[in-house]
Amino acid sequence: MVSLTAVQTHNATLKSLSSGLVAVFVGGTSGIGLYTAREFVRNTKAPHIYLIGRNQVEATRIIDELHELNPSSKLNFIKSDVSLLRNVDEVCKEIKEKENKVNLLFMTVGYLTLKGRDETEEGLDRKFSLHYYARMRFAQNLTPLLNSAANDMGPNARLARVVSVLDPQLGLKLVPNFSDLSLKNSFSLKNCGIHASAMNNFALEHLGNMHSNISFIHAFPSGVNTGAARGMGQVWLNVLKVATVLLKPFMVDPTESGERHLFASTAPRFAPKAKGDGMDELATGSDGKSGSGAYFVSWNGEVFGESKKMESMRNNGAREKIWEHTEEVFRKICKGKDKY
Structure with missing residues (x-):
């Protein structure tokens, strides 16, 4: 466990970076996205933040x-339902028109539900779209x-990172269909969890290989009061309030x-894969190799690393199959x- 100290x-050393770091928080108006955006603003000089929600x-x-x-911060909100991929494209287009770089893409977007498949106009399940495709x-x-x-050749050169906060663990243990x-024909909440986990794992690993100057992280949040259950109805909200107190x-x-999460x-x-040579204390990547550019990180800063199940899936072409499908x-x- 990495100590909180x-x-x-x-985090305090981030003020030594040059001013003007750009961060995009998808799902940044509540929960872990908001908590992390707050710490990013607190610990950096004149950051430019995009909140998507x-x-x-x-x-x-x-x-x-x-x-x-942080009065020196610049803050933008882009209102959008990003369960629709065409809306994601519009949001990214707006950011590209305003910025020439992004240092951090931090994604927590999603929600809890007890409903079955809820298909969007694009033919994807809404929850699955938010947790993976978007x-x-x-x-x-x-x-x-x-x-x-x-x-960037300045002091921000090493900060180019994508973080998807969900759960890498299911995908280390269970095999998607x-x-x-x-999940067009086999949707269930359990299957959605397995697929979102495994597909985040392999897609981020693929992107880490394709873009060796960028780090890609699939992070496990542990138990945090995020407000993700607000759409479940009052009865379940009351149950969860009691459970939250007990837990x-x-x-x-x-x-x-x-x-x-800022750490x-x-x-x-x-x-990132291309910049790890010669660095001390590199974490073990998703493929079991030090500094491989894609990492599965637990809430406490430690990595989950490789698993035999994931290695077996990788050897059977899982990474290629998942990205081709995507x-x-x-x-x-x-x-x-x-419509898909």
Whole structure:
């Protein structure tokens, strides 16, 4: 476990970077996205933050709070339902028109539900889209700006990172249905969890190999009060409130969660593949190799590393199959303007 003191000491060093770091928080108006954005603003000089979400009222309140925390910060809210991939493209287009680099893409977007398959107008399940497809579309669209940040010769040169907060563990233990990766015919909440986990794992590993100047992290949040259950109805909200009180001793404090996720988003130990040579204390990557550019990081700063199940899937072409499927979905929906 990385001590909280070590985390805070590292985070304080971010002020030594040059001003104007650009960070995009997808799902940044609540929960871990908000907690991490708050710490990013607190610990950097004149950052430029993009918050992506649907709640304009809450975003306005958050922007006021963050600007008070750091008056030199520049804050933008983009209102969008990013369960639709074509909306993701519009958001990324807006960011590209305003920025020439992005240092951090931090994604927590998603929600809890007890409903079955809830298909969007694009033919994807809404929850699955938020937990996987939308995140990978953001990553794909913004890699040019992330590469630009990675090639910056100034003191920000090493900060180009993509973080998807979900759960890498299921995908280290369980095998998705490769004959129905989109879960069109075999959707269940359990299968959605398995697929989102495994597909995040392999897609981020693929992107880490394709873009060796950028780090890609799949982070496990542990128990944090995020507000992700707000759409489940009042009865279940009341149940969860009671459970939260009972489980409080085992949950991570929101401020600590933000501090630890900022550490995962910026610590040199999670270096990109091309920049790890000669660095001390590099973390073990998703493929079991030190500094491989893709990392599965637990809430406490330690890595999960490789698993035999994932190695077996990788040897059977899982990474290629998942990314080929992902690109097929993107082509049909985003290029062909079709329904998947």
